[in-house]
Amino acid sequence: MATHTMNSDIPDPSDWIDSKLSGLKDVDETLRCHICKEFFTAPMITGCGHTFCSLCIQRYLTNTSQRCPTCMQEQQISQLRKNVTVETLVEHFSAQRATILRVVKEAAKQPIPEVVEPPSSPDLDDGRRRSGRKRTRTNYTETLVSSDDIQVECPVCQAMLPGAAINRHLDNNCNDTGANGGNWLGTKKKTKPLRKIQRVNQASESVANVRRKLQDEGLSTSGSKQTLFRRYDEWVTLWNANVDNKTPRSKSDIKDDLRRWETTVVANENAQPVKMTIKNIDDRQWVQKHKEDYDYLIEQARKSILKKKQEKEKEQQQQQQGHQKAVDRREDNEPDMKRSETEGYQVVS
Incomplete structure (x- = not known):
């Protein structure tokens, strides 16, 4: 069994498993995005009530599927709304997470001291209660003033x-x-608050208009029609997700993200697939070299076919036996409505 260690440098829900606060594992997991598995960044709630990072869910709905990744209900980007409560929870929890882990880890190494209650007297208890009430009123007053x-x-x-x-x-x-x-x-x-950018419809939008939009944003206008549309679509996704963020980043940072995206995703998609060819290999040599592998696969296939055949025959036999038992029970329950022909009624003269 794997041993989980509490590590605040690489946050993971499993950090809590071996601690006395193991219940925080569920809290840790709940505050993470179902798509990227990291703490929510600019969390957005869908129409079906599930929460994801703004960038994650917009990319998913744009490039993967128009359905919620959790419940598979149909969703649209226009249905997304900011989840301010979850954003605040993540902010506070992630800020204190490392401290809580450290305190729990240190407390686990220290023995629990025995607490000895001193003898109490009525006068002393009375004074403590009065003092406690006085401190409470004082703290409350300070809170109101501050x-x-x-x-x-x-x-x-x-x-x-x-x-x-x-x-x-x-x-x-x-x-x-x-x-x-x-x-x-x-x-x-x-x-002035940042504004979101409207997406374009590739079926109705002209290439010239998309190129103009890219130029207005200070982005590259080179490439094919598909490249231009994909570049602008990703820019809209990155920018709108940044607008949803509580602390938006600068436009130059978002441009850097777009350049990294083009370097990795688009470059890999445009790469030519490597063609593998087999030359100068004699068929008989190939068969002889891999004969044991072929024999093993054939034997496994035969066993699989035989097993399925036996299971089918057994199932048919059980069905026949069940049918016969049903017939026998029905015959036993039917009343004897007929008498034997040899047992006739005798007429007494």
Whole structure:
């Protein structure tokens, strides 16, 4: 049986198997994409309720099948929606995963100390309870005070403001300023959100239009019609998946991903298959050289045929026996409606 070791460098659900928190293995697996087996990146939920990485599911629906990889229901890219809850769970779990593994591993090596309860007195217990209630009230008050300092995002202009200032900011139609004439805490507004790109229909779109779209995006316009359409389609997939990401990457990074894709996928598809030919081999020498292999295969085929024949005969025999038993039971249950011809009724004169 394989021994699982906890390794935070190469995250895998099996890291939890031999730990005291083995139940986290299921949590670890649940937060991973069914396609790439890695933690979700920009998770998207399908119409049937399953979640995948944005890039994984878009590539799958575009290049492999128009069905969900999990339940095989028909799906369209337009049905995909962001799964913000899962994205947040993955973010927090992956951030603490290595720490949890390390703590569990270190705790497993240390003996459990015995806890000795000191004798208690009513006065001491009373004081502890009062002290505990006092600390609870103090911590709660501190939490309430500090919550006003937490920055929140304005739902209208996306500016970051203190929690205590958000209502006044909205009342002033997002035009208010701080005490020093600048906006709150000098925070700048977020950059304009990225927009997704519309896919093209190869059946109705012209090559010239696709070439123009590629040129507008700063991409290569060389290659055949099929290459141009595939390049633009992959660009749309990469770009839209990047838009779904909580922290989108730069356009130059996405272009690098596209170049790597063309170098690996397209180059391999365009490679000429290697043709294998057999020359100057005598048929009799070939048969003699591989005679033992042929004899073995023939013997295995004969055994397989004989086994199937015996199984079929046995099945037919069982069916016949079952049929005969059914007939016998039916005859036993029928009432004796007829008398023998030799047993007639005697007429008494």
